[in-house]
Amino acid sequence: MISTHEVANQVPPRTDVDEFAANAPLVEAVARWGRAAHGASADAAPADGSGASADAAPAEGSGASADLHAIGRLVGSPDFQRDAERANTRPPVLHSHDRWGRRIDEVEYDDAYHRVIAAAVGAGAHTSAAADPGPGANVDRAAAFLLFAQVEPGHACPVSMTHAAAPVLEHAASGLRDEWMPRLLSRAYEPDLVAGKASALVGMAMTEKQGGSDVRANTTRAERRGGEGDGGSGSWGAEYGLTGHKWFCSAPMSDAFLVLAQAPSGLSCFFVPRVLPGGERNAFRIQRLKDKLGNRSNASSEIELEGTGGWLVGEEGRGVATIVQMVTRTRLDCVIGTAAGMRQAVAEAAWHVRHRRAFGALLVDQPAMAAVVADLAFESEAATLTAMRLARAYDDDAGEGEQAFRRLATAVAKYQVCKRGASHAAEALECLGGNGYTEAFPLARRYREQPLLAIWEGSGNVIALDVLRVLAREPRAFEAFFDEVGAAAGASRAFDAALAEAVALVREVATMDPDAAAGVARELTERLALVLQASLLLQYSPAPVAEAFVRSRLGREGGSQVGALPRGVDVAALLARA
Template sequence: MTHATHEVFNQPLPLADVNLFDINQPLQDAVRFNAPGLDTGALRELGRLAGSAEMQNHARLANVHTPELRSFDPYGHRIDEVEFHPSYHALMGAATAAGLHGTPWSGAGSNPHVLRAVSFMLFTELEPSILCPISMTYAVTPALQENAAVYADWGPRLTSRAYDPALKVYKDKPGVTMGMGMTEKQGGSDVRANTSQAVPDGRDAWGERYRITGHKWFFSAPMCDAFLVLAQAADGLTCFFLPRVLPDGSRNGLRIQRLKDKLGNKANASSEVEFQDALAWRVGDEGRGVPQILEMGTRTRLDCSLGTSALMRQALAIAIHHTRQRKAFGKFLIEQPLMKNVLADLALESEAATALALRLARAFERHDDAHERLIARVLTPVAKFWICKRGSHFSEEAMECMGGNGYVEEDGHGIQARIYREMPVNSIWEGAGNIMAIDLLRALRKGDVAGALQAELAPARGAHAALDRMIDALPTRIDALANETEARRLAQDVALALQGALLAQTAPAAVTDAFCASRLGGDWGQAFGTLSASADMDAIVKRAMP
């Protein structure tokens, strides 16, 4: 009698062909809180698309078949083009069709920034790395308006939902994308150390024209149609608009030196470039480059918070989906007490990240409101610091829920491993942890930030004793903070207080109580899965269930 030697059983099915919006109750509640009455029809459609097996396969292929630099054509002409797998373009087309780039600036619809933020999160669960040019297009649009002539020509194409990857003159394209070029070898986050030089070269229909010579050490998405870059002009560091293809159809003097070999973010092309007498047009006044880049950075930092929150949700959903199908020691993994503690703890972290990120997105809806401006100013560094800092630890724990199956990538099918490699980029990009903590100190000097925080936290008073203690302590800590070395701790505690307050207003008592007891009350260990036995873990996991 023969026996099968390779019968497969007790192996979970993948989480595919699901609606990522419909299966995410915490996200739905956060949407209702931040944008009451928002029509979620488009979100449900995007959730269906992003959760489909077809689009998941595009995400896999775009990461397996990574971008390749083509410096020359077969006849020796310098072309400086990056070649992508067709799945990359399928994903870019879907992201632009969903309005994840410039559409909030079109002025159409209610709560456009919250709608765009939720859409960005849903798409991140599908594939985060292609969203780099999408995020930059969103961030640079307001700054570009400081050159009215350029914006008149480019603005309608930046808000278009059409995607055209061809490298050709802007007027022949239905839609365009834009990137940013800031950091250089010698400076990194200290952009004031930039050495690229901009020399005046006359004036034309787009305003003051310059020739730029220099380099950028990190130049992400080099196949964008144009970039906002920093270079030194006569009166200091200045912002310039630099297109890849000039209005006459010729290629600009932008030379791609090489593509970065990164830990994650594989589907996106990040590069090193040199400018050789590249034509660029001034955006704003000379010497105002730093304030302009800070404004752009504010929006990309929002996307870092949104992106990490979405990756947390994806990692959690996959972990829960796996543990409710796989058995060990006579029970499904999700029924094992310790696994249930881990999943519940991860669920708290995920929901708190979502709540904070979407509250930040709401602050960008009303810049005419003084309170919202202050909240946006302080929440941006706080959310980016804390949410992104938690991402890698979170992802490692979610991957461990699946054991070796989570660690193996297997030709791009191992999504947990891909998430883990992706997590650090949002913490590092657009200002790492120390930069965010220092930026928080800078924000605290702008207006009555302590008062704005107290007003923001006030609706949650009485929800939990530990939260009340944190709320009461923050004003004194903010007033007394004089030592930069404690800025990270303050950023952490402001984030935790705000997360607790938001959960008190949007989540069931089981979630709020467990979050506040663990994160604010100290009834917690040094790793995920150390919640008190008094926490209602069944209720917490059920709420997070995909």
């Protein structure tokens, strides 16, 4: 009898993998810029194109490296991968009222989501850099964040917002700061909205339906309560009542939010807890959950504020300047999150082609497919290296030059890396053929996820116009940027030419009227991002990786599609690194 149900030539599950150890660019970046490199200059890494040697990798048995290996094994386990799938196939559900008709405004998540986010918080992927600051702290935290987001990206939203909220709370009244900062720094995870919790997650609510990214068009009002003293709030500072709506409020079950509202002196930033100091619920009306393309495990909502209690953070009328500290860090996390997605895409594609046969040979041994995976791999490495270098610039010991560098580099990386994420995921999905297009495999989920990170915290035009604002107001940022990028000068003629063109374009744009400058803002931002990535690869990655990127992205050799590589690129070396 002939069996019609034999399973042959199907790829085995990619499980029981240490995702940290498997990611060579990430391991090397942590060794170069993380805590393991404490006291050493970032310049200590090879700058001759040879990349970090195996000896440069941190030993697994100690410190942050051991923690990252443990995270790598966790997220590479079958149980974690199953929870990631379940959290996305059983999305959050809104319960506006309880069975007796009382308004509760609660979102129910599957237990799998709670297990995922509890693991991330327990590992310090949210606020470990704030809890224990110092050289390399943000790099190690970024690596942990990347590993968790690689397998389940939805939970990363509240994790990222909590990380980014920590520096903003430093501008709050002492009583509020002293009460809430220990909660943010806690590694416990308590999902219920109850008084007296020892831990907390913090979100933000800025955009409104009439304004979107134009937050200065916000209409939510903030009216001062009490007198000029403590506003009736004691040591928490000045209390206001907020009335209005927010068109996007992600992770609405967070314990508190940073909210923008119009106060008498202008747009201001407020700390809005879900549970008030006396233990009663704050007025925080969740109107509905957004039905999103992806990011299904994470709830995003529309909310109404009705005399909602909020406490001023920073100066009245200086809300944008206050909350921009949070936005800058969440923009960086968009870069890290996209790099995480690119890594998942490369890992799954490379695994597939090493195990699947077609036309008499393994896919990896067929030149056309090998070129595609190699291209995906060096794009992923460029994103990872950029994200980790930027994370280092956010450490507490970062001097004035590093702060200026990150001001521009975060924006250009957010633009370029996040925009590349969607097409990168699509090409990786195609490597799996029909399987990739099914929800049974993770790349369909990743394909729907990646476009979000190009939208969150400023879509392409918002970011490109921000680069123009930096050019007009903060020329020191461009000086610091080109100081960093110029460290690779002389390593490649194609790079040197692209760098000279980028500098010339900056000078040209600086002389343009605003409308003309806006017309080339995206070109300028892309060019800056590409020379930044190329410089980092030339300084720190193996020569085949840097050569492939420079020749294809800067020299424009080969074709425009993924896998149309310049002739002579060392595909075998790129695949070995993937």
